[in-house]
Amino acid sequence: MTTQSGRDWLDLASPKPEAAAPPAPSRLSIAQREVSDRLARARSGAARAGRAALSPVLAAAAVPMRRVAPAWQGAAARWSDRLGAHPLTARAADAARRASALPWGRALGLAALGTAGLAVLFLAWCAATLPPLSGPALTTRTVAVQAEDGTPIARRGTARGRSLPAEAVSPAMRAAFLAAQDPWFDDTYRLDAAGVAAVIGQAFRDTISDGPRTGSPRLTQRLVRRDLIGAAPGEARSLADRVREAMLVLRLQAGEDRTRILARALDLARFGPGLTGLDAAAHALFGKEAAALGTAEAAYLAALTRAPALQPDRDVTAVRALARDVLDGMVMRGDLSAARAAEAGRTLDGLAPVGTTPLTRSGVPDLVLAEAADRLGPEAPRDAVIRTTLERDLQAMAEAAVERRLEAAGRGGARASLLILGPDGSVRAAVAGGAPLRDTPEARRAGSASLRHLGRDGRPVYDRVVAGPAPAAERRTALLALLAGLARPPEGADDPASRDGVFVGTIGDLLVGTIVSSNAAENGAGDGPEALFQDVAVQWAKAHPAPPAPEARETARETGSTARSSARPAWQNPGERTAPSLTGVPRVIDTGRLRLEGQAVRLVGVEGQGGSYAREFRQYLRRREVTCQPAGGPDLYRCRAGEQDLSEVVLFNGGGRAAPGAPQELQAAEANAKARKAGMWQ
Incomplete structure (x- = not known):
């Protein structure tokens, strides 16, 4: 290419240099070109056929789109303009540009991807460790709780x-x-x-x-x-x-x-x-x-x-x-x-x-089982036997006595509880009138003392040698704590009755405690706790007759009689014992009887009444201190609250009858009540 003189542009008419001739195509390239041409023609034909088939459908679908498109495009444009004009949009775009320019932006992205990956792995692990829908596998186990003679009293364990x-x-x-x-x-x-x-x-x-x-x-x-x-x-x-x-x-x-x-x-x-x-x-x-x-x-x-x-x-x-x-x-x-x-x-x-049974409802078998669980070890046995100190015959006496007491009370909301402890503090019989025993320290000690033998899968694990007697004060404290637990109102009771009284006494070497609800006294049961104790004592005495005295045995050998002698031993003091005076806040049994310092007291000259009269008398003596002086009988007292003679107060208000031989002033108080038609004389 050349440039003519006097011109500053290219001479386009000048002859161009000849270009080198392209190389001749090979046979392989010619075949490839032919194949590609054929494929292109096939794709073009398929595309034309598809457009021909879809054109009616697209045309029908485009009709509503054409109607909506202008409005939609307008709305989109308006919102786009608003968002673009908002200051936050500009700030966000600027922050995004800066973050993309910094190295840690990529690190954050990688961290997000890693977190997502860990979450996926966690979900996969949770799915792989799902528990079976059939539930956990359970092994059948049996624990038999027995009385002292081997009689089964409760059965625990697992079953599926x-x-x-x-x-x-x-x-x-x-x-x-x-x-x-x-x-x-x-x-x-x-x-x-x-x-x-x-x-x-x-x-x-x-x-x-x-x-x-x-x-x-x-x-x-x-x-x-x-x-x-x-x-x-x-x-x-x-x-x-x-x-x-x-x-x-x-x-x-x-x-x-x-x-x-x-x-x-x-x-x-x-x-x-x-x-x-x-x-x-x-x-x-x-x-x-x-x-x-x-x-x-x-x-x-x-x-x-x-x-x-x-x-x-x-x-x-x-x-x-x-x-x-x-x-x-x-x-x-x-x-x-x-x-x-x-x-x-x-x-x-x-x-x-x-x-x-009343025994299972007392909760004693479960307390003994809880104490035995520590000795059974962490691995539960297939079969275990627990022998306790519970006496089957004594338990039957206690249950029968409680049943008779409730029948006497008319069952009008009355509750009765009874507990018998052995010399070592072990439970010999229990009847719950309220809720079962709770797992308290006193209950744990009683459960431990009541455990006699423990067998595991046919092998003996524990045999307890009978311990010596526990201190009297400690045993009495434990009995009162356990008895209060047995007598508390059960959960779900509509109208739980309050406890009326407690009686604690001994039968041989056994310590017996009883509680009867207040409704029992109101329904004519009288001194419920003491009567319940006496019932058990009489039954126990019949089952365990005392051996005859030496003099009676000698007389029986001489005469062939088996009668027991009731003669007083020669060393007994024949003189009468003077009863001490009593002072304190009493508990009302009925209008003629009080319980003071743990002793039953009869008011001189009064035949008491229960029910509403006893409640009114209890309200009169509420937290008042009473002083009682012996009046001749073994449990006969003249009691005063301040300057008031309680016998005279009861008779004057018609809360009882004058006993035969009552003093003149008490007979006069009864006559006054009759004249006024007070109390029971209405």
Whole structure:
């Protein structure tokens, strides 16, 4: 290319240098070009055919889009302008530019990616370690608690029932279980985005909501949290347990219907310590198949699932109170009419599991078992036997005496408790009129003293040599503490009666304590605690007759008679003993008898009355100090509160009758009450 003189631009007309000729194409390149041309023509034909087929559809879809597009584009433009003009948008864009220019911006991105990866790994680990839907494996174990002669008195341990389909369970049991666990189980529930979020939120809460609008997942959530994962109520749960709970609830809700979820919940529910599954509970507690359970029995079992820590044959009163709430829930759900619920409630008043006795309700076997658990070791045996100091015959006497005392009181809310301790502080007999014994230091010592023999899988583990007698003051203190525990009102009692009196006495080398509720005295039982003690003492004396005196044995040998002599020993002082005076705040037995300084006192010249007169007399003497002087008899006293003669006060107010031979001033007080028609003379 050349440039002519006098010009400053290129001479385009000048001849161009000849370009080098391109190399001749090879055969391989010609074949590749032909293949590519054919493929291009095939793709073009397919594209034309596809456009021809989709053009009607796209045209139809484009019609509404054309209508909406202008408005949408306008709205988008307006919002874009607003966001672009906002100061925060400019600041955010500037911060993003600066962050992208800094090295740590990339580090933050990598950290976010690493955190996301760890979260995925954590979720995968939780999914891989989910507990099986069949529940934890349980080994059947049996612990037999025996009396001193080897008679079984209680049975504890663990048992797992068979899996039952929902059709093999009585309708009453299914309804009672739902009333106890999830009354809104039949509500509609959708596992959509909101439902999944609700399940996850509930899994991260420490309590499960009892209100409506929760639907089916509540029963599923309790099944997973309590029976599959094994989290106790109020127990701290880890993050992994919460995630596993959400996974299992979603899995069950998505993969199983409600009937199957209900059957699984019944198979894994706990019906008391160590008793898992409805099949095991029905056989162990009522000796029945699950299909034969009645309404009251179903309510009792369903109540146990609400408080699995309750012992079925010990906490009977508390379980009955919960069972009444279950009956109310069945009525609310429409599974039971009010009339049938009332009938089931009456049946429930006398219902108790098989093997329930006053001794099991006292809680003594469980105290001995708790003491023996330390000696059994951390690994529970398959079979264990615990021998105690409880005397079967003495226990039968105590139960019969309490029953007679309650019959005498008319059972109008009366309660009676009795406890007998041996010389070493061991429990020989116990009857609970209120709640069972709590695990207190005194109860632990009594349980330890009551343990005689412990066997584990056929091998003896512990044999206790009978200890020496405990100090009298220590044994009396322990008895009063235990007796107060036996007499406290049970949980769920509608109107617990207050204790009226305590009596402590000895029968041979046994220390006996009794408590009778105040209603017993009001219903005509009189001095209930002392009468209960005397009843047991008489029965014990008949079963353990005293050996005859030496003089009587000699007379029996000479005459052939077996009668016992009641002659006074020669060394006994024939003179009368002067009774000491007594001072203190008394307890009213009736209007003619007080208990002062642990001694029964009869008011001179008064035949006392109980009931309302005794209550009024108790109110009159409320926290007042009384001084009593002996009046001739072994328990006859002349008592005064300040300057008032209590015998005269009782007779003047018509609270009793004048005894035969009463002094003239007391007869005059009775005549005055009759004239005024006061008290019992109305």
